[in-house]
Amino acid sequence: xxxxxxxxxxRLLARNVRERRLLKxxxxxxxxxxxxxxxxLISEIEAGKAxxxxxxxxxxASALGVQxxxxxxxxxxxxxxxxxxxxRARGKPAKKRRAHPLKPLSR
Numbered sequence: 001x002x003x004x005x006x007x008x009x010x011r012l013l014a015r016n017v018r019e020r021r022l023l024k025x026x027x028x029x030x031x032x033x034x035x036x037x038x039x040x041l042i043s044e045i046e047a048g049k050a051x052x053x054x055x056x057x058x059x060x061a062s063a064l065g066v067q068x069x070x071x072x073x074x075x076x077x078x079x080x081x082x083x084x085x086x087x088r089a090r091g092k093p094a095k096k097r098r099a100h101p102l103k104p105l106s107r
Contacts, residue, residue: 007048009072013057014048016071020064021046035059 021031021042028046032039037056044050045060052060061068 010048010051012074013052013072014046016073016075017042017060017064018046020066020071024064031060031063034063 021028024030026034028039028042031037032042035042035056037059041050041052041056042060045052045056057068057071061071064071
């Protein structure tokens with residue numbers, strides 16, 4: 001992915017928050033109430049004028065039911081889904097390996 005300017009990310013955030021809020025038919029006040037953030041902050045984010053904290057973005061993403069990354073990615077970007085690793089077969093437990101402090105573990 002090529003680097004992008006912070007202003008571009010702010011515009012993406014503004015558009016994505018607004019679109020997802022409107023999909024839920026929420027007003028800015030509804031989103032503010034759900035996140036316990038000020039409506040003025042929601043307005044500034046949607047106008048591309050605020051630099052919200054990571055905690056604020058997390059609250060917004062949770063309230064909107066999306067992953068935080070979806071708020072700052074271009075439309076149509078597909079995120080990889082994390083899957084739980086398969087359970088080990090019952091029997092002998094795997095040997096624990098002690099890592100050398102300067103060498104990466106190899107499998």
